[in-house]
Amino acid sequence: MSIDLESHYQAVTAYLTESLPDGSITWCRASSVDELAVSLGGELQSAAPRSLFSADEEAQPEISRSGHGRTLVIGELGPWLVVLEPAGWIAVDALPRLSGAGEAVSLVIGDTLRHYHLHYSRDGRQVCRFRWGAQPDGDASSLEPLLSGLSLTSGLPSLDEIAELPSFAAWKTHALILTERLTGVRLTVDWLNREHRRYFCRPSDSDVGQ
Numbered sequence: 001m002s003i004d005l006e007s008h009y010q011a012v013t014a015y016l017t018e019s020l021p022d023g024s025i026t027w028c029r030a031s032s033v034d035e036l037a038v039s040l041g042g043e044l045q046s047a048a049p050r051s052l053f054s055a056d057e058e059a060q061p062e063i064s065r066s067g068h069g070r071t072l073v074i075g076e077l078g079p080w081l082v083v084l085e086p087a088g089w090i091a092v093d094a095l096p097r098l099s100g101a102g103e104a105v106s107l108v109i110g111d112t113l114r115h116y117h118l119h120y121s122r123d124g125r126q127v128c129r130f131r132w133g134a135q136p137d138g139d140a141s142s143l144e145p146l147l148s149g150l151s152l153t154s155g156l157p158s159l160d161e162i163a164e165l166p167s168f169a170a171w172k173t174h175a176l177i178l179t180e181r182l183t184g185v186r187l188t189v190d191w192l193n194r195e196h197r198r199y200f201c202r203p204s205d206s207d208v209g210q
Contacts, residue, residue, distance in 0.1 A: 008186075009176040013169050015189045019053045021111040023069065026083040026091035027183050028104040033074045033197050036081050039098075040090050042072050042199030050198035056086040058198075063087045070203070075196030078185040084192075090201060092119060100124045105179050107172075114168060118152070118175045120182065130178075132171045146181040150174040 030036035034044060050058065052073055059069035069087040076082075083091040091098065091106060098104040099121035108117040118130040120143070128138035130152045140147070151166040152174050166174065180186055 005177050005180070006173065008188075009173045009180075010169070011189055012176055012187055012192070013172045015192055016109060016172070017111065017169075019056055019192065020084065020086060020109060022109060023056075023084070023086045024089050024092050024106055024108045025187075026085075026095065026098070026104065026106040027077075027080045027179060027185070028083070028091070028095075028098040029079065029102060030081055030098075033076065033081060036083070037072055037074055037197070037199045040072060040083070040094060041201040042074075043202055044199070046198075046200040048198050049195040051195050052084050052086075052192050054195075055084070055198045059086045059088075070201040072199045072201060073196050074199070075191070075194070077187065077191060078183075080183055080185055082187070084196070088201075095119050095121045096125050103182065105182055107175055107179060109172065111168070116168060116171055116175070118178065130175065132168065133165055143178075143182075146178060150178055152178060 028036070030039070037047070038044060050073060055071050055073045059071040063069050063086065067087065069085060071086055071088060072090070073084040074081055085091060089108060092108055095104050095106050100123070102122070104121045106119040108115065110116060116132040120127050126138060127142070128136045128140040130136050130140070151170060176187060
């Protein structure tokens, strides 16, 4: 049975607007959820079942204090592990390392500052990054067949061209479609609503003394 991916991911995008307006989602592989959490600085003793919405609410005091959620929500989706970070980008920064044995993808959502990026890494290095309103960084030629019908690339817009660019919601929708094409797994509202495993991260050096 076929599915209208545009409509499907429009619904996912709408859900994320409420539950993850600023933060990131990373698809990668590891031998276990705990192993991945520890590699990203998560504290095992803090692990607890949480939905994305609950984890985002829980992270708000830390976000207000430091601007970073320092919270990881990790769940299994097919053969992949998906890391959800309210106001966090720890897995994004670690993406080349996370792709050391294959591929990894991160979607950065920044509704507050209107920053939207999709990072793709393979074999330990970042291959390319897509940004709203700009040409890709790196070499996206290997992904060309997967970009069919998607509005993810454009030149730097002039004032006259802004209106011709995809809306922020449309860009996020197409970024999620590309991620499905890359990973072969489908992110759903139902999956996002479920409880996965939440970890708090150790303070970074910049946090010490604050």
